[in-house]
Amino acid sequence: MSPVNYLYLAALLFTIGATGVLLRRNAIVVFMCIELMLNACNLALVAFSRMHGNLDGQIIAFFTMVVAAAEVVVGLAIIVSLFRSRHSASVDDASLMKL
Amino acid sequence: MENLIALLIAAPLLGAAVLLCGGRRFDRVGHLLGTALAATSFVIGAALFANMLTKSVDDRALHQKLFNWIDVGGFQADIAFQLDQLSITFVLLISGVGTLIHVYSIGYMEHDERRRRFFGYLNLFLAAMLLLVLADNYLLLYFGWEGVGLASYLLIGFWQHKPSAATAAKKAFLVNRVGDIGLSIAIMLMFTTFGTFAFGPVLGSVGETSEGMLTAIGLMLLLAACGKSAQVPLQSWLGDAMEGPTPVSALIHAATMVTAGVYLIVRSGAIFNAAPDAQLVVVIVGAVTLMFGAIVGCAKDDIKKALAGSTMSQIGYMILAAGLGPIGYVFAIMHLVTHGFFKAGLFLGAGSVMHGMNDEVDMRKYGGLRKYMPVTFVTFGLGYLAIIGFPGLSGFFSKDMIIEAAFAKGGTEGWILGSITLLGAAITAFYMTRVMLMTFFGEKRWQPDAEGHLPHPHESPKSMTIPMIILAFGSVFAGGFFSIGDRFLNWLEPVTGWDHGHAPISATTVTAATVVALLLGVSIAWVMYGRKARPVPVVAPRGSVLTRAARRDLLQDDFNHVVLVRGGEHLTRSLVYVDHTLVDGVVNGTAASVGGLSGRLRKLQNGYARSYAVSMFGGTAVLIAATLLMRAV
Secondary structure, three states, rough: OOOOOHHHHHHHHHHHHHHHHHHOEHHHHHHHHHHHHHHHHEEEEHHHHHHHOOOOOHHHHHHHHHHHHHHHHHHHHHHHHHHHOOEEEEEEEEOOOOO | HHHHHHHHHHHHHHHHHHHHHHHHHOOOOOHHHHHHHHHHHHHHHHHHHHHHHEEEEOOOOOEEEEEEEEEEEEEEEEEEEEEEEHHHHHHHHHHHHHHHHHHHHHHHOOOOOHHHHHHHHHHHHHHHHHHHHHEOOOOHHHHHHHHHHHHHHHHOOOOOOOOHHHHHHHHHHHHHHHHHHHHHHHHHHHHHHOOEHHHHHHHHHHHHHOOOHHHHHHHHHHHHHHHHHOOOOOOHHHHHHHHOOHHHHHHHHOOOEEEHHHHHHOOOOHHHHHOHHHHHHHHHHHHHHHHHHHHHHHHHEEEEHHHHHHHHHHHOOOOHHOHHHHHHHHHHHHHHHHHHHHHHHHHHHHHHHHHHOOOOOOHHHHHHHHHHHHHHHHHHHHHHHHHHHHHHHHOHHHHHHHHHHHHHHOOOHHHHHHOOOOOOOOHHHHHHHHHHHHOOOOOOOOOOOOOOOOOOOOOHHHHHHHHHHHHHHHHHHHHHHHHHHHHHHHHHHHOOOOOOOOOOOOOHHHHHHHHHHHHHHHHHHHHHHHHOOOOOOOOOOOOOHHHHHHHHHHHHHHHHHHHHHEEEHHHHHHHHHHHHHHHHHHHHHHHHHHHHHHHHHHHHHHOHHHHHHHHHHHHHHHHHHHHHHHOOO
């Protein structure tokens, strides 16, 4: 199978993720959509790695996974404490950072 | 011998340093130390003078270079001294009269608890004044010039607890500053024109310079002289300067510092000789001040202010003579020296009278003092005869020379100047006779002081009378000594040059006219103030318009107030208006527009994370689109 198809899939996943980030209000869902975008990027990196025949893309994909794991820890902690204080996980409710 | 020149200045400078920094432990000996160091300076000066007399005319000038002061590229300034016939004349006058006045101050300031400080300031003045006359370049002269200004300020305001004294000191300082700007501009012009400001090279290369530049330098030097020597239009400070202790008025504001302007003009003679326009202005300033001071002197009831008017007028004579060019330089200096004697003597006499009269200065409250203060009366009387030019006394010779020189200027100018100087001589005789009659003759008009004590006039202590006697001696004999065999002329001619001029009338005629003017002035004063039938009123009568104007110093302060103070206020007000509208308008307008813009921009910060995400996606999309577009092109 041609590796280009993987790129199409990556673009599709990224678009779904981006749309989710922009349209959904629930912080957990937004968070998952971000993960989706990250994994779309990983998929694209690995596909490019295969297409060009070197391992750089794969290595960066590993890095991305590590960073994503760390980010999940921090992000979930923020979301949980936000939910505890406001009893809501809507991102639009947390809009105090403005002038 | 050269090495002694620096010592001349160092002695009083040491005194000033010790007395001003030494603290209370010098309270008991401060006045003696100060006087001794002033006397040291005089002795060194006398030794240098004696040495100079032994040399031939051509190599009398001594030079001493102490060290290189500033050396930056083409800018060279040295601490270097020049002692020639002109300088030594001043050195002897300054240190001689200075020493006498130090001695006088021992008695006069005896009960002042800040006497040590007073002597410190006096020594500081002596050092600065000697530096002024000994400097061999204009920059160092400027240093001394500022130094005497400082000492004058400190001494006028010596009794700083009196608001009038503090104000007078500030006034003197500010008015002097205007003149000092003139001197600094003159020095800058010299540097750009000649590349140096040492006397020798500057005055030597006058011939290669354009007359316009020389006129500019000359006028700036004249401005400086006007400030320091209280000439119109910068004369207003001298009358108020009489707030200082009387020895200060005698030393600084009569005998020495106020004559610095005359020194400056005579020293820069080569510049003025080559700039006739500047010279003409000098003459006009001198003539105007001569009359101005004389008229003010006629109306003042305060004995020191009357003498201050007289000082102004006499310095007007000197400036006029200096403006005549080589015809007058020598006589300007000669009058300066004799004036130093008799005016210092007169001021010391006035101080002695005040000392005996509970510090009363109003001559209308004096009268009949000759029996109570015989020594003061005789010395003051001799000074009086000298200043009015009584035949045979100092002032007669020196003033007569200036009047002759004024006529010798030639043409209409000569006649006008000659007449003014003659008229001035008559007025001098009038106001000095008035001072004399009101103080020492007539009825006693003594008034009780603030505590209700009637004054008990008494002769002053020896420390005060002896300097007065010595100065009276000088007032009587100096003029004759200088004039017999043209001694003074031969002495100074190698430095200042001399020219006969073309006198339209003979010297004898001028002398006769001077004596007639003198007798006229004295008799008018006697008719008005001397007769028993018409005693002097204790409260000043209203007087004519001119009298009232003269009592207010011919409206000089009103003029300054209306033109300079009000004018300055209007100027600052309009500048403030421009500042508020234009400058602030631009600044505030910028700030307001930036503020308005940011007010709109901040709406973007709405706090919704998703809206920021849209911006990010949008921005990224634009960047990618732009990149692709650039690739495609």
